[in-house]
Amino acid sequence: MNHIPHHHPGPDLLLAYAAGTLAEAPSLVVATHLALCPRCRAEVAGMEAIGGALLSDSSAATPVSTGLLADVLARLDGPPLAEAPRRRQVPPGHNPVLPEPLRSYIGGDVDTIRWRRTIPGLHECELSCSGGAVRMMRIRSGMGMPQHTHHGDEFTLVLQGGFTDGSGHYLRGDFASTDTSVDHRPIADDDGDCICLAFTDAPLRLTGRFMRWLNPFIRA
Amino acid sequence: MQADDRAEVDRLNDLLLRVARQRDRQAFVTLFHHFAPRLKSFLLRAGMEAGAAEETIQDVMVTVWQRAETFDPRLAAAGTWIFAIARNRRIDRLRRDRRPTFDPNDPALVPDEADGSMDTMLAEEQTAALHRAIRSLPPEQADLLKMAYFEDKAHSAIAEERRLPLGTVKSRLRLALARLRKAMAGDDPAGETL
Ligand SMILES: [Zn+2]
Ligand SMILES: [Zn+2]
Structure with a gap:
């Protein structure tokens, strides 16, 4: 049964994604949310329509070189254009937990993730992406993360299980955004491990995060 | 005003459909004359040099020709469809980044709720209304x-x-x-x- 998400990225984030100004790393979290959220897909389609209307607007035209049309016509029946390298899609197994585009970034479904234990109760797996740090997190059922604040933006998308913090209860497809103003202590639901995709900006956070994990963590 | 906007949306959609269905070069040339100068403004404002902008316009317009059969005016207007191609090309060119996108045919995708309450307006009317509202x-x-x-x-x-x-x-x-x-x-x- 599909859960329809209740927590969504803010309009600024969807706009940056639709306009193409959002870096790859946060875009991966937004695009994975879109796979699970019909509401935001419709929102992004509307924002793309706005981009199309702005582009079609007659007031913004710059003359092009006289030879450009001939150059284009000469290429029409040439070989298909090379695209920037994309990740090869991974054929889905039965009932995949991870949707595209995340599955291709991982190279398979949840069972292929190579987890690394960070602190008791928490496993992580870094993904390679430009524009910030993205990682998968698996929080043991019923565990609480250490209380923490943020040095920048943090976007978390639940893929399995759920967690609760001061701002609400998050289930599959739900998108949590936190920034420097938020101080929270997420606690995984006690009916199974919680698997999330998380983005953090500011590379300096890597040491910061490591230091934070050294804080005594509290069992829920 | 309203009729003009609608007529312009229909005109551009029809040109792109003629490219898709009949491989109509004359329709393609008309689309080029409409979009190339607008694409150039779009790419220059993003910080591209004039030469790079024109190379990117070439790539966008060749992609329009090669992918025209995937255009569906019920889903998006011609301007929107071309905007999405130009945006992706701009990301390739300026940042060499990938743009992660969902796959509409993915079995893990949560499908749209088909309750019909979403939109009662025709896509072409929506686009025309959008042009008016932007102005x-x-x-x-x-x-x-x-x-x-x-x-x-x-x-x-x-x-x-x-x-x-x-x-x-x-x-x-x-x-x-x-x-x-x-x-x-x-x-x-x-x-x-x-
Ligand atoms: Zn959403
Ligand atoms: Zn946090």
């Missing part, structure tokens, strides 16, 4: 909206350039989006004061 945006909202789409900048960089607090930029963009969204839903805000 009726307050100038300070229109300015920021164009920057958000045309300049390859984060909202924080836009705030710096316009010497506005980030919160003001975000709230003006949200107001503009809400207004345009209403227009697309058939609730014409032209003449309304916000």
Whole structure:
């Protein structure tokens, strides 16, 4: 049964994604949310329509070189254009937990993730992406993360299980955004491990995060 | 005004459909004359050199020709379809980044709720209403909206350039989006004061 998400990225984030100004790393979290959220897909389609209307607007035209049309016509029946390298899609197994585009970034479904234990109760797996740090997190059922604040933006998308913090209860497809103003202590639901995709900006956070994990963590 | 917008949306959709169905070169040339100068403005504002912008226009227009059969006017207007190609090419060119996208055929995708309550307007009418609503945006909202789409900048960089607090930029963009969204839903805000 599909859960329809209740927590969504803010309009600024969807706009940056639709306009193409959002870096790859946060875009991966937004695009994975879109796979699970019909509401935001419709929102992004509307924002793309706005981009199309702005582009079609007659007031913004710059003359092009006289030879450009001939150059284009000469290429029409040439070989298909090379695209920037994309990740090869991974054929889905039965009932995949991870949707595209995340599955291709991982190279398979949840069972292929190579987890690394960070602190008791928490496993992580870094993904390679430009524009910030993205990682998968698996929080043991019923565990609480250490209380923490943020040095920048943090976007978390639940893929399995759920967690609760001061701002609400998050289930599959739900998108949590936190920034420097938020101080929270997420606690995984006690009916199974919680698997999330998380983005953090500011590379300096890597040491910061490591230091934070050294804080005594509290069992829920 | 309303009829003009609708006629223009239909004209561009028809040209692209003629390219898709009949491989009509004359229709393609007309599309080129319409979009190439607009694409050039779009790419120059994103910070490209004129030469790079024209190379990118070539790539966009060749892609339009090669992928035309995937155009579906019920899903998006010709301008929107071409905007998406240009946006992706711009990302390739400026940042060499990938743009992660969902796959509509993925078995893990949560499908749209097919209750029909979404849109009762025709896509062409929605697009025409959108053009009208964009022209009726307050100038300070229109300015920021164009920057958000045309300049390859984060909202924080836009705030710096316009010497506005980030919160003001975000709230003006949200107001503009809400207004345009209403227009697309058939609730014409032209003449309304916000
Ligand atoms: Zn959503
Ligand atoms: Zn946090």
